[in-house]
Amino acid sequence: GEPGVVTAVDLGATSGRVILGRIERGVLQMRHVARFANDPVHTRDGMHWNLLELYRQVVMGLAAAEREVPGEIVSVGIDSWGVDYGLFRGGRLLGVPYHYRDARNVAGVEAVHARVGAEELFARNGLQHLAFNTVFQLATEGEMLPFADRLLLIPDLLNFWLTGKAFAERSNASTTGLLGAETREWDLDLAKRLDIPEAILPPLIDAGTSLGKLSLDVAERVGRALNVVAVGSHDTASAVVAIPNPGRDFAFISCGTWGLVGLELDAPVLSEEARLANFTNEGGVDGRTRFLHNVMGLWLLSESLRHWEPAATDAQRSSLLGELLSEAARVPATAPVFDVNDPAFVSAGDIPVRIRNWYRSRGERPPETRAEIVRCIIDSLAQAFADAVSEAARLANHEISVIHIVGGGSQNVLLCQATADRSGLRVVAGPTEATAMGNMLIQARVLGQVGPDLEDLRAVVARSTPLTEYLPR
Numbered sequence: 001g002e003p004g005v006v007t008a009v010d011l012g013a014t015s016g017r018v019i020l021g022r023i024e025r026g027v028l029q030m031r032h033v034a035r036f037a038n039d040p041v042h043t044r045d046g047m048h049w050n051l052l053e054l055y056r057q058v059v060m061g062l063a064a065a066e067r068e069v070p071g072e073i074v075s076v077g078i079d080s081w082g083v084d085y086g087l088f089r090g091g092r093l094l095g096v097p098y099h100y101r102d103a104r105n106v107a108g109v110e111a112v113h114a115r116v117g118a119e120e121l122f123a124r125n126g127l128q129h130l131a132f133n134t135v136f137q138l139a140t141e142g143e144m145l146p147f148a149d150r151l152l153l154i155p156d157l158l159n160f161w162l163t164g165k166a167f168a169e170r171s172n173a174s175t176t177g178l179l180g181a182e183t184r185e186w187d188l189d190l191a192k193r194l195d196i197p198e199a200i201l202p203p204l205i206d207a208g209t210s211l212g213k214l215s216l217d218v219a220e221r222v223g224r225a226l227n228v229v230a231v232g233s234h235d236t237a238s239a240v241v242a243i244p245n246p247g248r249d250f251a252f253i254s255c256g257t258w259g260l261v262g263l264e265l266d267a268p269v270l271s272e273e274a275r276l277a278n279f280t281n282e283g284g285v286d287g288r289t290r291f292l293h294n295v296m297g298l299w300l301l302s303e304s305l306r307h308w309e310p311a312a313t314d315a316q317r318s319s320l321l322g323e324l325l326s327e328a329a330r331v332p333a334t335a336p337v338f339d340v341n342d343p344a345f346v347s348a349g350d351i352p353v354r355i356r357n358w359y360r361s362r363g364e365r366p367p368e369t370r371a372e373i374v375r376c377i378i379d380s381l382a383q384a385f386a387d388a389v390s391e392a393a394r395l396a397n398h399e400i401s402v403i404h405i406v407g408g409g410s411q412n413v414l415l416c417q418a419t420a421d422r423s424g425l426r427v428v429a430g431p432t433e434a435t436a437m438g439n440m441l442i443q444a445r446v447l448g449q450v451g452p453d454l455e456d457l458r459a460v461v462a463r464s465t466p467l468t469e470y471l472p473r
């Protein structure tokens, strides 16, 4: 084979994957080489990511990729969920990174707001209030923070372990709450007021920056000194790169564990209305803004299944979900929708019980059977998606003609149709692997295989993936 293959490492909150990609006659051909679970670990001091296991899987996945197409891989890019990080001192990781669903953040919010109010915070960083934003997590670190000399977000941390280079890629840095919404530089004044040592914030780089080759010891285990490229390392940033639309009059729903619902804009919307509606302005690839709202997403389904079948394997749960979804399509939608964004649904645990309590505490009849609960989750998610789309369009004064659903949720027929029905807009579903595709296309652009504009990359996606259309009924 020919050199020119790129590799995406895409780490989601429930699983990770390693995917190979090659551009052939303007089409992106993909091949999955590894998939692994990302199961959190609960210890005495809280809920953590199993970071060493993730790193081990990444290195093994890259080795498997190299064996699959020996000598053909040119580069690798890593993306993951936002906001989470590790602290370092002298190149050593200090403690096991926390999971953003850990309960510690509540105290962090109070500590930050005591110094910088919610209004000022939004004016500076443009982020929606989420208790797990890095800036709140850092306020719970206590004596660890002055002891640290580096803060690295998850993809930057893995890049550091792979290459020895410590940087902060901008799209993910924008989820910390410490990046200026307009400047897209570290807000050092804010950091100072929150006692966050300036020196721990790494130099910022943009997606499309080459970090250099794998360190020697890693290259030995992988079988080759691949080049590491910083991609849109926030998964949502990579997913939005892969929206198969040639224009700008679309809304997107990047639907995995979360449903990220919004618009791509040229500049942030920092109005008081946007703050009160809890909209966020995340930094996108090529300086664009993702103006969006976090909706609870497929988490409600995956966590319900975990509650119902704690002993089942991933495969068993996904086949059970398939059965429940087809049953859910047949049950009448009797229950009114519930507010999926209620903070009661953020932490891990008994989601179905909490849903039923949500109805009971309002004097309404809760859904009874598993199929009814699943139906209720789907309808409620679709309503929240539709509401967020119309709210985004209104707040940004932006015309939209279509909603693109990308990610795992784009395969959920019931959810896509319900979203079309409740929004009154055409829905185009796909690609499922938008995040990995956006990751790979930024690498392909570095190689000069595609581009130069995001619209050129999106045209490749549109040619490379089957899309399904849902019309409102």
Ligand code: LRH
Pocket (backbone or CB within 6 Å): 013, 080, 081, 082, 083, 100, 234, 235, 236, 256, 257, 258, 260, 294
């Ligand atoms: C989606 C996501 C989202 C963040 C959350 C922590 O995977 O990156 O954009 O808010 O994880």
